[in-house]
Amino acid sequence: MSVTDTSVLPAAASNTASGSQPLKLFDTHCHLDLPELASEQQMHWQSAQQAGVTALLIPAVQQAAWQNLLSLQQHHSYWHIALGIHPWWAAKHSLDAVAALDKLVTEHSSAIVAVGEIGLDFALDEATFAIQQQLFTAQLALAKQHGKPVVLHHRKSQVQLLAELKRQQFSAGGILHAFSGSQQQGMAFVDLGFKLGIGGTITYERAEKTRSTVRKLPLECFVLETDAPAMPLAGYQGEVNTPAQLARVFDAFCQLRPEPSRQIAAQLWQNSLNVLRFGTA
Numbered sequence: 001m002s003v004t005d006t007s008v009l010p011a012a013a014s015n016t017a018s019g020s021q022p023l024k025l026f027d028t029h030c031h032l033d034l035p036e037l038a039s040e041q042q043m044h045w046q047s048a049q050q051a052g053v054t055a056l057l058i059p060a061v062q063q064a065a066w067q068n069l070l071s072l073q074q075h076h077s078y079w080h081i082a083l084g085i086h087p088w089w090a091a092k093h094s095l096d097a098v099a100a101l102d103k104l105v106t107e108h109s110s111a112i113v114a115v116g117e118i119g120l121d122f123a124l125d126e127a128t129f130a131i132q133q134q135l136f137t138a139q140l141a142l143a144k145q146h147g148k149p150v151v152l153h154h155r156k157s158q159v160q161l162l163a164e165l166k167r168q169q170f171s172a173g174g175i176l177h178a179f180s181g182s183q184q185q186g187m188a189f190v191d192l193g194f195k196l197g198i199g200g201t202i203t204y205e206r207a208e209k210t211r212s213t214v215r216k217l218p219l220e221c222f223v224l225e226t227d228a229p230a231m232p233l234a235g236y237q238g239e240v241n242t243p244a245q246l247a248r249v250f251d252a253f254c255q256l257r258p259e260p261s262r263q264i265a266a267q268l269w270q271n272s273l274n275v276l277r278f279g280t281a
């Protein structure tokens with residue numbers, strides 16, 4: 001399938017979540033293939049559309065998920081996919097998996113919009129650090145070689161991620177998923193061509209540093225995401241998160257910004273298209 005503007009732009013966006021304000025939202029990080037959501041995938045997609053969510057990016061977490069994601073992408077015009085190995089699953093893989101990924105990205109280049117979810121998680125057991133580093137380094141090199149953006153997972157690892165991005169002179173950009181942190185931390189990634197993925201974190205009053213970053217950086221720096229089924233919003237703790245909740249993330253985002261919500265939605269949508277290179281392939 002060719003990747004163009006029209007492939008992610010439904011003719012009309014419906015909206016029930018924000019009164020009369022027309023929404024067209026892009027959930028740039030949603031694990032609709034994971035068991036918590038997969039059994040009622042169509043229902044979740046319908047609810048998401050009713051809430052104004054008109055496109056999704058589903059990043060893979062492990063090699064075993066790749067073929068299913070390729071199949072989902074073929075059957076759903078507005079579901080986009082990234083393939084990669086998430087650091088939580090790193091210990092199950094070897095560098096052979098990256099060779100397999102290289103083959104798939106070569107064969108299905110227009111279907112696979114990004115390499116992800118990749119990254120480093122230093123809150124995990126130290127025994128996994130070596131394989132995490134190997135897989136991240138190799139997957140970043142693969143993305144660079146194919147000119148694909150990356151979807152980055154981070155936990156206690158922003159410094160190391162930045163160092164590797166700079167070492168490889170990685171210039172295809174991507175999304176720093178589940179951003180939390182200061183303006184300075186955010187700008188370090190924005191300066192390397194990344195968007196900051198903003199999710200349910202900002203619905204928590206205590207996330208003051210991240211909320212402050214959302215207030216202060218230019219709108220061009222951000223995209224929205226749910227990380228469903230993970231990261232429930234404030235008031236929904238203990239529940240399975242869903243892509244329809246993106247409308248609430250958007251409302252919380254708008255409350256932190258001075259611009260009209262219509263302008264915010266349009267800019268966030270454009271940011272999503274830009275970072276995933278729709279219309280430029």
Ligand SMILES: [Zn+2]
Nearest residue numbers: 029031117227
């Ligand atoms: Zn994720």
